[in-house]
Amino acid sequence: MTNHSEKEETKKPSLNFIEQIIEKEISEGKHDGRVHTRFPPEPNGYLHIGHAKSICLNFGLAQKYNGLCNLRFDDTNPVKEDVEYVDSIQEDIKWLGFDWGDRLYYASDYFDQLYDWAVKLIKEGKAYVDDQSAEEISAQRGTPSKPGDESPYRNRSIEENLDLFARMKAGEFEDGARVLRAKVDMASPNMQLRDPAMYRIKHAHHHRTGDDWCIYPMYDFAHGQSDYIERITNSICTLEFEVHRPLYDWYLDQIIDTEYRPVQTEFARLNITYTVMSKRKLLQLVEAGHVNGWDDPRMPTISGFRRRGYTPESIRNFADRIGVAKRDNVIDVALLEHAVREDLNKKANRVMAVLDPLKVVITNYPEDQYEELHAINNPEDESAGSRIIPFGRELYIERSDFMEDAPKKFFRLAPNREVRLKYAYFIKCNDVIKDEDGNITELHCTYDIDTKSGTGTSTRKVKGTIHWVSIDHALEADVRLYDRLFLTENPDVAEEGKDFKSNMNPDSLSVVKGYVEPYMVNAKAEDKVQFERTGYFCVDKDSTAEKLVFNRTVPLRDSWAKKMNK
RNA sequence: UGUCCGAUGGUGUAACUGGCAACACGUCUGAUUUUGGUUCAGAAGAGUCCAGGUUCGAGCCCUGGUCGGACAACCA
Numbered sequence: 001m002t003n004h005s006e007k008e009e010t011k012k013p014s015l016n017f018i019e020q021i022i023e024k025e026i027s028e029g030k031h032d033g034r035v036h037t038r039f040p041p042e043p044n045g046y047l048h049i050g051h052a053k054s055i056c057l058n059f060g061l062a063q064k065y066n067g068l069c070n071l072r073f074d075d076t077n078p079v080k081e082d083v084e085y086v087d088s089i090q091e092d093i094k095w096l097g098f099d100w101g102d103r104l105y106y107a108s109d110y111f112d113q114l115y116d117w118a119v120k121l122i123k124e125g126k127a128y129v130d131d132q133s134a135e136e137i138s139a140q141r142g143t144p145s146k147p148g149d150e151s152p153y154r155n156r157s158i159e160e161n162l163d164l165f166a167r168m169k170a171g172e173f174e175d176g177a178r179v180l181r182a183k184v185d186m187a188s189p190n191m192q193l194r195d196p197a198m199y200r201i202k203h204a205h206h207h208r209t210g211d212d213w214c215i216y217p218m219y220d221f222a223h224g225q226s227d228y229i230e231r232i233t234n235s236i237c238t239l240e241f242e243v244h245r246p247l248y249d250w251y252l253d254q255i256i257d258t259e260y261r262p263v264q265t266e267f268a269r270l271n272i273t274y275t276v277m278s279k280r281k282l283l284q285l286v287e288a289g290h291v292n293g294w295d296d297p298r299m300p301t302i303s304g305f306r307r308r309g310y311t312p313e314s315i316r317n318f319a320d321r322i323g324v325a326k327r328d329n330v331i332d333v334a335l336l337e338h339a340v341r342e343d344l345n346k347k348a349n350r351v352m353a354v355l356d357p358l359k360v361v362i363t364n365y366p367e368d369q370y371e372e373l374h375a376i377n378n379p380e381d382e383s384a385g386s387r388i389i390p391f392g393r394e395l396y397i398e399r400s401d402f403m404e405d406a407p408k409k410f411f412r413l414a415p416n417r418e419v420r421l422k423y424a425y426f427i428k429c430n431d432v433i434k435d436e437d438g439n440i441t442e443l444h445c446t447y448d449i450d451t452k453s454g455t456g457t458s459t460r461k462v463k464g465t466i467h468w469v470s471i472d473h474a475l476e477a478d479v480r481l482y483d484r485l486f487l488t489e490n491p492d493v494a495e496e497g498k499d500f501k502s503n504m505n506p507d508s509l510s511v512v513k514g515y516v517e518p519y520m521v522n523a524k525a526e527d528k529v530q531f532e533r534t535g536y537f538c539v540d541k542d543s544t545a546e547k548l549v550f551n552r553t554v555p556l557r558d559s560w561a562k563k564m565n566k
Numbered sequence: 567u568g569u570c571c572g573a574u575g576g577u578g579u580a581a582c583u584g585g586c587a588a589c590a591c592g593u594c595u596g597a598u599u600u601u602g603g604u605u606c607a608g609a610a611g612a613g614u615c616c617a618g619g620u621u622c623g624a625g626c627c628c629u630g631g632u633c634g635g636a637c638a639a640c641c642a
Contacts, residue, residue: 014580014589042642077641134640141638145567148638179640189569191638200640219642243570243637266571268635273577279642321590323579325572328635332577335591345604380604411602420600453600465600533601560602 016324018057018265022065022234031233031260035067038232039093039100040107040223042074043085043207045279046294046301047092049315049336050270056319057267058236059098070230071100075108076222078206086207088294092302097312103230107222108208110229114217115169117225117255118180118198122161126254127198128154129164130181137179140186141194147187148194154183168201171214175201182221184250192247196220224248225255227262235262238269239326270322271330274484275300276491276500290504291485297551298485298508308482309528309538309553314343333484337554344528344536344553349377349384352422352467353516353531353550355479357396359471362427364446365393370470373423374454387519390473391424396515398533401466402443404432409563411464413443420465422532426451467532474515477548480540481510516548523548530556 015023026033037058041051062069071093075081093100121127130137130153142148156164168178180199188194198221203214227235235248245264252261271277276285277300285291285299294301297308305315318339322331352375370392378384397413406414413419418428424447431444450457485508491500520529525541535555543549 014582016579040642044642074642080641130640137640138638143567143638144569146638147568176640181640191569194638197640202640216640218640223642239571240636241642245570268572321578325579327572329578332591335578338591341603350601350603376600379599379601409602422600424600462600464602467601530601530603533603535603556601556603558602563602 017326018061018234018236018267018324019064021265022061025233026065034231034233035062035065036070036231036233037062037067037236038070038072038227038230040072040074040226040237041089042077042080043082043089044077044080045085045283046088046299046303048277048279048282048299048301049272049275049305050277050300052096052302052315053270053319053322053324054236054238055093055096055098056316057324059100060319061234061236067233068103069098069100070103070105070232072105072107072226072230074219074223074226075106075206075208076217076219077202078204078216079202081207083207088303092306095306095312096302096315105226105230106208107217107226108206110222110226111209111213111217113229114222114225118165118217118221119162121182121198121254122165122180123158124254125158126183127180128156128161128183129168130154130179130195131177134176134179137197141191142186144189144191150186151181151195154195165199168199168215169213171203173201175203177201180215182251184247190243190246192220192244193250196247220244220247221251224252224262224264228252228256231260232262235264237264237266239266240269242266266326267324268326268329271328272300272336273330273333273489274486274491275333276486281500284501285485288501290501297480297482306526307538307540308551309344309526309536310340311343311347311528314340317343330490340536340554341557344530346380347378348528348530348536350375350379350532351517351519351529352389352469353477353479353514353534353537354396354398354467354469354474355481355512355514355531355534356399357515358399358402358440359442360395360397360427360468361442361444362393362395362447363430363444367393369393370472375423389423389517389519390470391421392470392472394471395421395468396471396474397421397443397466397468399440402429402440404440412466413445413464418460418462420451420453420462421447421468422465423453424468425449425453426460426462467534469515469517471515473518475518475520475548477514477516477520477550479512479514479537479550479552481512481552483508483510514550516550520548521545528553 039055039058059069130151140149179197181195182198184193186194197218199215202216248264295303295307318336373389373391375387375389401412403414413429415429418426427445427447429445433442435441486503487505488503491503494502523539525539527539530536536553537550538553540549540551
């Protein structure tokens with residue numbers, strides 16, 4: 001055995017810091033070697049690519065270490081939550097390729113247990129009912145550098161607290177009239193520990209428990225306990241919950257009577273250039289009509305990416321590559337685009353489509369004659385097979401593939417220059433026809449019958465190959481050309497008095513009428529193709545037999561355009 | 567002004583109990599190509615926030631700074 005291969009075998013795959021923690025726990029026999037994670041969305045919006053990172057992390061860890069991952073809706077605030085979101089979230093996770101088996105849970109499943117634990121805390125003198133308003137409590141909380149003041153209700157008798165809390169539950173009080181607070185430490189340097197609210201009164205209809213409750217637990221009083229109930233080993237969340245961890249542990253300390261205890265670990269959330277990533281901001285875009293719903297292909301939501309033509313594999317690969325760490329990060333959107341191109345290059349059939357048509361008449365091709373040409377569906381995948389393309393006297397080519405005063409390096413069509421029509425013949429441009437305003441309306445070309453594709457009869461070579469469609473056979477299609485939603489790398493940096501919306505790209509969507517080869521007649525929603533030399537496209541759900549609709553997923557890399565810009 | 571967290575090429579992530587800073591994206595060359603795509607070959611780009619210390623040896627350990635982030639909803 002060579003030294004080299006020995007090294008290969010012994011080289012450990014690099015682990016992210018959470019995997020290191022887990023492997024250490026396993027080696028120490030913690031949790032009996034179990035790994036059980038959970039993905040805990042609040043059903044108050046659609047999932048975005050940042051959630052995809054968390055989903056891939058939590059479900060991925062469970063897969064890797066032979067464990068389980070639960071789906072748990074964190075539904076403790078009925079005024080913001082809705083079944084629409086419960087449904088879309090499940091659909092998106094499944095689409096991404098993950099499965100929670102029969103472990104679909106809701107924090108609201110635990111409301112009775114949570115209530116009992118709250119009563120227990122009251123009985124132990126560790127919780128009290130506060131009659132003050134939210135404003136008063138807030139005023140007493142102090143600041144990060146100044147300790148808070150204790151509530152005048154902090155030392156009520158246990159009996160009175162028990163009575164008041166029962167009456168809160170019974171609906172005797174109005175929203176906001178009272179709140180149950182944990183008695184921790186108003187002088188704690190950690191603001192989260194300054195007697196945090198455990199329960200608040202909300203006479204609101206809950207999407208699952210209906211009108212059973214009019215008091216609802218806060219996130220902090222529900223989350224750790226839910227983890228505990230589900231026997232979660234690793235409770236993984238984003239960095240902003242780091243300061244909550246002492247409270248997470250404090251609540252657990254009050255209720256735990258086993259050796260087992262869940263551990264919270266935090267990682268940095270995902271940011272992407274030219275994108276905003278908060279549900280609040282995305283909701284604003286939807287509600288203000290800046291986009292057409294949560295699944296608008298310009299949205300960084302999972303449903304938006306799905307409609308845009310991204311594959312689950314590409315998103316999972318992306319999540320893999322960005323890694324997991326604790327420092328703030330901004331991922332270049334080019335990495336995401338690379339991930340889709342890489343996947344689609346292998347999977348998407350090639351098809352010819354002209355998006356900005358220029359008519360070409362092949363003057364030496366007989367009128368009313370047509371022929372069928374043979375085309376490869378995917379040069380990267382032989383099993384994709386081949387198809388037939390109709391060719392005739394009148395064609396469309398891309399306007400950008402013709403230049404009247406072409407530089408030497410322009411390998412496309414120009415007066416007296418020759419190009420190959422992909423899968424067809426060489427053509428030479430003889431005449432440029434213009435209207436009275438000088439706009440080019442038509443090209444007259446001649447073709448060379450000896451250059452037919454695949455015959456090998458041509459001895460000449462030509463530098464460029466362009467795509468085309470036969471006018472008589474092409475199908476008309478609406479093609480939606482999507483571009484980035486924001487003009488600046490960090491949309492949150494805005495001028496004085498303005499917000500992220502001032503950085504929106506006014507041209508993030510343009511719809512053009514294009515022509516595609518007849519092969520696409522039976523295209524179904526979410527079908528993905530590459531329009532040869534243009535980009536990857538996906539059939540939109542708005543598409544019908546009468547009117548095809550395509551969304552541009554991502555353009556092809558274009559080194560020519562790059563050169564032209566210099 | 568308190569507590570907690572973080573700092574490695576342009577970006578992101580690695581570097582096992584200290585041992586010549588690696589991989590990916592991006593950028594740039596060149597080759598191949600019936601997609602100016604793909605593929606292939608190659609290049610440039612950091613000496614690891616700063617200052618001390620421990621050590622034969624520090625990105626990793628210690629001390630002190632600097633900078634950045636999080637925390638003051640009856641949101642999650």
